[in-house]
Amino acid sequence: MGTPGPDKAPGKPGKSFALRWLALNEKTRFSLLLLAPSGIMLILFQIVPILIGANASFRDWSLYDPQRTWVGLQHYIYILTDPNFLYLVLPNTLLLMVSSVSIGLVLGLALAHMLNKHFFGHAIVQTVILLPLMVAPVIASMMMRWIFNDQFGVVAAVIGALGFGQIAWLSDRWPSFAIIVFTDVWLWTPWFTILLLAGLRSLPKEPYEAAAIDAASKWRVFTHVTLPMMRPIMAVCIVIRSIDCFRTFDQVWVISGGGPARQTEVFSIYAYTEAFVYLNFGRGTAAAIIGAIIIGTLGWGLYKLLNRFMEVSR
Amino acid sequence: MLRKISLKRALTYLSVGCAALAVSLLSPAHAQVKELKVGYMKNPIQEASVDIMEKWAKKNGVKLVKIPMAYSIFQEKVTATLTSGNDQFDVIWHNDDWGQLWIKWLARMDDVKGMDRVSKHPLDAFYDEDGKVSAVPMAHTVGTFFYRTDLVKPEEVPTTWAELVSVSQRLQKEGKVKWGYVGGMAMNNTWFSLWWTMWGNKCDIFMPMWERDNKKLNAAGWKPALTEPCTKEYVEFWWDALYTHKISPEAMTSYTRDEANAIFMAGDAAFTLVDSTHFGDFNSPKKSRIAGKVAMAPQPMGPRGEKPFAWNEIWGWGIPKGVPADRQKLAKEMLGAMLTDMEGQKAMWDATGGPPPSMDAWDILSKDDKVFADLKNAVFDQNIGTHSAYYFPAWPAVHKAYSDVMIGALKGKREDIPKAMAAGMDAVHKAANGGQ
Numbered sequence: 001m002g003t004p005g006p007d008k009a010p011g012k013p014g015k016s017f018a019l020r021w022l023a024l025n026e027k028t029r030f031s032l033l034l035l036a037p038s039g040i041m042l043i044l045f046q047i048v049p050i051l052i053g054a055n056a057s058f059r060d061w062s063l064y065d066p067q068r069t070w071v072g073l074q075h076y077i078y079i080l081t082d083p084n085f086l087y088l089v090l091p092n093t094l095l096l097m098v099s100s101v102s103i104g105l106v107l108g109l110a111l112a113h114m115l116n117k118h119f120f121g122h123a124i125v126q127t128v129i130l131l132p133l134m135v136a137p138v139i140a141s142m143m144m145r146w147i148f149n150d151q152f153g154v155v156a157a158v159i160g161a162l163g164f165g166q167i168a169w170l171s172d173r174w175p176s177f178a179i180i181v182f183t184d185v186w187l188w189t190p191w192f193t194i195l196l197l198a199g200l201r202s203l204p205k206e207p208y209e210a211a212a213i214d215a216a217s218k219w220r221v222f223t224h225v226t227l228p229m230m231r232p233i234m235a236v237c238i239v240i241r242s243i244d245c246f247r248t249f250d251q252v253w254v255i256s257g258g259g260p261a262r263q264t265e266v267f268s269i270y271a272y273t274e275a276f277v278y279l280n281f282g283r284g285t286a287a288a289i290i291g292a293i294i295i296g297t298l299g300w301g302l303y304k305l306l307n308r309f310m311e312v313s314r
Numbered sequence: 315m316l317r318k319i320s321l322k323r324a325l326t327y328l329s330v331g332c333a334a335l336a337v338s339l340l341s342p343a344h345a346q347v348k349e350l351k352v353g354y355m356k357n358p359i360q361e362a363s364v365d366i367m368e369k370w371a372k373k374n375g376v377k378l379v380k381i382p383m384a385y386s387i388f389q390e391k392v393t394a395t396l397t398s399g400n401d402q403f404d405v406i407w408h409n410d411d412w413g414q415l416w417i418k419w420l421a422r423m424d425d426v427k428g429m430d431r432v433s434k435h436p437l438d439a440f441y442d443e444d445g446k447v448s449a450v451p452m453a454h455t456v457g458t459f460f461y462r463t464d465l466v467k468p469e470e471v472p473t474t475w476a477e478l479v480s481v482s483q484r485l486q487k488e489g490k491v492k493w494g495y496v497g498g499m500a501m502n503n504t505w506f507s508l509w510w511t512m513w514g515n516k517c518d519i520f521m522p523m524w525e526r527d528n529k530k531l532n533a534a535g536w537k538p539a540l541t542e543p544c545t546k547e548y549v550e551f552w553w554d555a556l557y558t559h560k561i562s563p564e565a566m567t568s569y570t571r572d573e574a575n576a577i578f579m580a581g582d583a584a585f586t587l588v589d590s591t592h593f594g595d596f597n598s599p600k601k602s603r604i605a606g607k608v609a610m611a612p613q614p615m616g617p618r619g620e621k622p623f624a625w626n627e628i629w630g631w632g633i634p635k636g637v638p639a640d641r642q643k644l645a646k647e648m649l650g651a652m653l654t655d656m657e658g659q660k661a662m663w664d665a666t667g668g669p670p671p672s673m674d675a676w677d678i679l680s681k682d683d684k685v686f687a688d689l690k691n692a693v694f695d696q697n698i699g700t701h702s703a704y705y706f707p708a709w710p711a712v713h714k715a716y717s718d719v720m721i722g723a724l725k726g727k728r729e730d731i732p733k734a735m736a737a738g739m740d741a742v743h744k745a746a747n748g749g750q
Contacts, residue, residue, distance in 0.1 A: 261718045
């Protein structure tokens with residue numbers, strides 16, 4: 001029985017896991033145990049697949065003939081120099097993100113504000129507003145595709161009745177893009193509404209009472225009292241929704257398939273096409289990782305910016 | 315005390331129950347429950363073929379699990395399943411487009427009963443290098459030109475593109491239809507517009523024209539035929555059809571066959587071209603306003619055409635190699651039963667208009683079925699000079715690249731078509747060479 005070596009000495013970097021574990025206080029140990037199942041799940045179902053995917057992105061890995069030979073950064077260089085990715089896919093993705101999130105936020109805030117007041121039929125209106133949240137995006141997108149069909153669609157019928165003739169919505173770039181944005185906004189505005197409504201209901205009453213004493217107008221109360229207090233919630237909504245919107249797939253795939261001629265292609269369609277249409281799993285994975293890096297950086301930047309903005313406004 | 319006894323009793327019952335369940339799951343009786351999983355697309359012809367198989371399954375005590383999938387994701391989903399090696403499906407729908415893509419992962423079917431009585435030419439896509447075949451035919455898929463008998467007499471049916479335009483415009487002018495021709499044009503539906511006119515004008519996607527031997531195409535460097543005069547002619551035909559003659563809706567560039575079929579079945583168009591398997595839908599009073607008013611005719615030809623073009627391919631069934639041997643054997647038995655069920659194949663033809671897979675069924679139908687005679691005239695007696703796809707793994711990529719180039723050209727100016735074709739050469743060539 002020898003004395004413990006320097007690597008096993010308590011408090012030294014090399015000390016064993018058991019000793020480190022015992023060195024933690026009971027509360028920390030209990031917290032870590034509670035976190036363990038979700039941590040294990042996260043590693044198994046998120047981290048490991050990402051690492052496997054990252055490995056594929058450095059290899060020649062076609063789905064029908066997976067050679068798996070190391071090609072280094074070849075796929076990354078291809079994507080980052082692909083004019084379609086740089087000048088079509090990325091701008092489309094960012095445009096979809098900015099337009100959908102900003103319109104959704106404004107509408108969500110308006111609806112939340114409306115629902116924050118009591119009126120006759122409040123419960124029914126609230127239920128109706130929340131209905132799109134219960135519709136699967138793929139179903140909603142199919143509905144929209146037929147609603148905007150130039151021959152049978154409801155919109156075509158109304159526009160035709162107004163004497164505007166038939167509009168080939170889905171065969172042109174910007175009309176199809178507008179329908180995609182519209183669908184995304186329709187689907188996600190209720191989500192904004194719920195969160196913002198919860199935020200509105202949790203605001204303190206005192207600032208409103210003070211504003212009432214000062215005889216501030218409703219608009220002034222909204223812009224100078226409500227909005228500043230709602231900024232933290234709005235910031236969280238914007239960050240979460242922007243990240244989610246960046247990876248939108250169903251709406252674009254069903255409504256336009258990224259067409260006409262790739263004109264409405266967004267990042268997720270690009271990665272999917274590379275992996276499952278061109279069957280180039282390596283390149284598809286590289287595209288997905290590039291996208292993840294972009295949205296990670298963007299999300300982090302956005303969060304920092306909004307945080308700073310909130311600090312300044314306090 | 316009482317509560318303790320109840321808990322003890324409940325735990326005893328639970329243990330006994332679990333043991334009984336485990337025994338029942340592991341017992342030979344349970345192992346004898348045979349099950350086959352079929353992955354297919356929701357389509358009348360496939361459902362009809364599955365019905366034939368289900369008849370056999372019921373008779374033989376086999377549980378048939380049907381797993382329908384959407385066309386738009388079918389190839390991607392099944393490719394991913396096959397390459398991952400799991401046995402999610404025992405039988406899958408197999409299409410000539412993917413014949414070479416999946417050849418590595420599918421069992422050989424030469425030993426299936428009835429395979430000696432099927433047409434060989436449509437199986438070209440499914441042979442491996444040893445001459446063994448990887449699909450059992452389900453039905454022939456033949457692009458068929460349909461016309462409205464209440465609007466056009468048989469002798470007035472257009473035989474050329476020029477006639478298609480003039481007859482369509484006459485019918486539109488008379489207020490009988492909104493559109494002359496409708497057909498799918500969006501990605502994966504290219505056959506129903508651009509491609510039938512391409513082959514009908516003696517043109518093709520790659521040089522040499524109408525060649526399908528991969529060695530020869532490889533030697534020629536997979537050179538696209540986009541800058542050939544015959545290509546310019548058929549692209550201009552469609553540009554004029556959409557914007558100048560207005561015989562087709564402008565939004566047709568975004569139509570799948572579903573949208574095109576809906577317009578045709580609503581009675582808003584005089585002509586369409588789609589698989590003959592949709593004939594059943596066109597003539598179903600529950601679905602179509604033009605039921606009983608639809609007939610088939612040879613495809614109108616382009617200026618270079620000498621005899622109407624037609625294609626004769628098959629949809630088939632495949633068995634993944636990853637399926638255990640006993641289930642493969644059972645699946646082959648089922649497919650053999652489907653292939654030799656003449657009554658079932660005749661019922662499939664009657665219900666859908668899908669030409670049956672067995673030549674024996676053709677012999678029966680040729681004797682006394684007028685519609686089959688019409689289809690024979692429209693398709694099988696015409697110029698089946700090549701296949702309606704290329705049979706190599708990069709084909710889906712080529713299709714996508716080609717579709718993007720064509721739709722882009724049709725959304726631009728007419729005078730820019732040659733420029734768009736020249737610009738698309740590289741994309742199509744790269745797609746054929748795995749993106750390189």
